[in-house]
Amino acid sequence: MSTADLALPVDVPSTALFTDRYEFTMLQAALKSGAAHRRSVFEAFTRRLPEGRRYGVVAGTGRVLDAVENFRFDAPLLEFLERERVVDAPTLKWLADYRFTGDIWGYPEGEVYFPGSPILRVEGSFAEAVLLETVVLSILNHDSAIAAAASRMAVAAGGRPLMEMGARRTHELAAVAAARAAYVGGFRSSSNLAAGFRYGLPTIGTSAHAFTLLHDTERDAFTAQVQSLGRSTTLLVDTYDLTEAVRTAVEVAGPELGAVRIDSGDLLLLAHRVRQQLDDLGARNTQIVVTSDLDEYAIASLAAAPVDAYGVGTSLVTGSGQPTCSMVYKLVARASVPDDAGAPLTAVAKKALGGKTSVGGRKWAARRLDADGVAEAEVVGSGEIPADLVDRQLLVPLVRGGEVVGREPLDAARTRHIAARAGLPLSATQLSRGEPVLPTEVR
C-alpha cells in the first residue's frame, strides 16, 4: 500500500459515502415500491449566479468522473451501513453490486454557465442516479466557485502570472481541488505540493518570514537562501526594513537576483519604490512579486504598478466572497414503468413555493451567437434541439453506459475557459457587480 495512493485523493477507490443519508433511505423505499428501477434523468443546474457575478465557470467535471468511477461499496462500507441501520438487507445486497451503468452528459470543464444551464445531466435508473447527488454537487459547487474567482482574477491580472497560495486558508484536501480549479480558471502555478503531485500543476515558493527570523541577520538568511537555491531565487524583503532588505538582497545575490517578494504594506506604493531601487542598483531584470490578501480588485488596482506576478491565497480559495455555487441536482424526468430503457419519459418538477422552481424535462443547451459571432443567449429546452442551434450545443458525453468517455487533460479545460470567456459580450469581464451577461431562454 503506497502512501501516494492514500494521502491524497489520487486513486480514491470509493466515493460512496460522500453521500447524504437520505439518498440511501430513498433507495431503500424505492427498491421496495419498485419505482427504483424507473429510468430517470437528473440535472445539476443553478437558479442564479452568485450575487453580482456575470458568468459562472464549470470546474470539477474531471473530478466528478473519477468520483462516479470509484463509487463502489466494499465490505467495510456495507458493514457500516448495516451496523448503523441506514438501510435494510435487500438494499445492502443491491449496493454490494453497485456500479453506475448509465449515461452522463455535461458542459465540458472550463465552459461558462448561466442560471438554468444544465451543467450535468445524469441518466439511469432512479436507484443508480439518486445516489450520486451529493458527491456530484460537492465537487461542482466547490470547484466552480473557485474557478469563477480565479477567472475574475486572471482578467484583472491581464497577462501577468497568478500563483495560487491559499492552501492554509481552506481544508487540506479542498486546497488540492482549489489549486486544480484555479488552474482551470487561469492561474499558472500553485504553492501546494499535493496539487503538483496529484494534478501535475507547476509548483512555486521559496521562503517565508520565519526563514529570515531564524537567522541572526537578514543578510545571513539571504546568503543561506542564495547559496542553496541560487541567484534566481525570490527573496522576501519585508521582514524588517524594506529598503535595506532590497539593498542587501542585491548585494548578496547580485543583479542576477530572480525576484523580490513584498508581502505587506501599500503594494502600489512599495512596488514603484522597489522597482526604482532595483533599477538604480542595476538589478533591472529582478522581478517583483506581490502577495498579501490580494483579490481581483486589489490585483486590478496594481495594473499600472511595476509588478511581475501575483500570489493569491485567501480570496481565491474562498471564492472571493462566494465560497460555493448554488447548484442543485434535481429529478427532471422519469419513466412511469420500471426496467424499460425505451419507456417514454415524463417531465417532472417541484411546484412553485418559496421560489424554488425548476423546469422539468430532459434538456439540451446551446449558446446562440449574434451576427458578429459573439454569444447573445444561453438557450435551454427539452425535446428536439432546433436546427439552427445544433452546431452550438453545449452538452458533451462524459459517461456512456457506465464507461467514462469524457476524460481530458487539465490544460484542455484551461484553454477552453479562455476561449469561452472570450466569446462572451465584453461586459462579461467587468469586475463590477452586474447581471448575468447572457440571458437564459427556455424553449
Place this chain on the structure above:
Amino acid sequence: MSTADLALPVDVPSTALFTDRYEFTMLQAALKSGAAHRRSVFEAFTRRLPEGRRYGVVAGTGRVLDAVENFRFDAPLLEFLERERVVDAPTLKWLADYRFTGDIWGYPEGEVYFPGSPILRVEGSFAEAVLLETVVLSILNHDSAIAAAASRMAVAAGGRPLMEMGARRTHELAAVAAARAAYVGGFRSSSNLAAGFRYGLPTIGTSAHAFTLLHDTERDAFTAQVQSLGRSTTLLVDTYDLTEAVRTAVEVAGPELGAVRIDSGDLLLLAHRVRQQLDDLGARNTQIVVTSDLDEYAIASLAAAPVDAYGVGTSLVTGSGQPTCSMVYKLVARASVPDDAGAPLTAVAKKALGGKTSVGGRKWAARRLDADGVAEAEVVGSGEIPADLVDRQLLVPLVRGGEVVGREPLDAARTRHIAARAGLPLSATQLSRGEPVLPTEVR
C-alpha cells in the same frame, strides 16, 4: 487494501504533501546553513476575529494530531520531490527519516479564543516544525470557521436540535471535517454518511423531492416511504401543495407520523399553519422540521415558531459568511545555536509594516475571571506565568517528544465548548455584530 482506509481520511498515512513548497525550500536552505537545527517555537494565532464576531471557537485540534502523527515521507513522495526538483539530495535524505519529535501545546478543542490567543504552539527544531505550517493552518482555519458558525446557530436554536446538511455545498472531504466541527460547535447530527463512518456522528435523513416526483402521486411516494421506513419517518411535504401533502401524510402514516419537513417558503408562517393542521388532524406528536437556506438569523427568527428541529446546509459549511479564519503560524522564538535543546530562546517577530505585526516570544495564555467567575480578559504573555493566573491556563499538552498525548473523544470537545461559551460575558452570544467579548492583554 480496504476501501474504508482509502475513501476517507480515516487512516491517512501521510499528510506530508499538504504543504506549501516554500517550507521545503526553506528546509533545504536551512539544512545547508545549519540553522535548521536551531530549537524553534512557532505559534498559530489570529490577529483579528472575523468581522463582527465576538468569540472564536477552536476546532480541528484532533485532526491536527492525526496530521502530525501521519506526516511521513515514503518512496512515492520522495520520488516526486526529487523529480520536480523541489529539494536537493541531502534534504531528501533528511526527509526520508522525518518524524516530528518535538512538543505541541494548544488550546483544547472546543475552547473559545480571541485575537492573539496562542491557539497552538509547536516546539522543535526549525526543520521539523517549519514543515507543519500549512497542514496545521488548513485544519485549524477551516474547522474553526465552521465551529464558530455552528456555535452561533446553536445559540440561536436554543435547545432545539440542529442537523448538519451542507455536504453538497462544499468540497467532499471538507464536508466530513465540517460535520465534525459542527458537532463540536453544538450540532446534534449530520446527513453526511462519511462523517458518521469516520467520526461516529449520528446521521439523519429520509427523503428529497426527487422521491415524491419519482412516484406517480404524492400518496404513492408517502406510502412507499412509510412502508419502508416506518411511521416514525419524516415526510417532505412541500413538493406540490403543502396543505394537501400534510393531510395525505397523516392519512398514510396516521397520527404516529414522526415528522414533516418543510424545505421552502415562509417558514415562520408555514410552521404555524402546519402545526395547526397537524393538531387538527390529531397528529399532536408529529414534529416539524425546517430546512431551506437557514443561517443563525433565520433560526433566531423562528424561535417562537412551532419548529422542532433545524436542518442547516450552505451557511454552516461556508462559516456563515466567514469561510476561513485568519490564523497564521509564526516563528516567535528560536535558539542561536543548533542542536541544543537547552539553549536560550531569542524572541523574534516581523517588524511592523502594513499592519502584519506579531508579538515575539514563547507564550502562555490564561483567562482571567472577575469576582463573579465570569471571564473578563484573555491574558497572554511570555516568561513565567503570574501566580494568580496559574489556575486559569489555557494551553494543554497535545504532543510530547513526538508522542500524541492530547487525544480525546469528540464529545469532550463539544462539552468543553458549551462550558467555555457559558463562561463568557452575556454579550458573547448576541448575534449582532460587535467587538471581541474579551480584550486580550499582552504581558
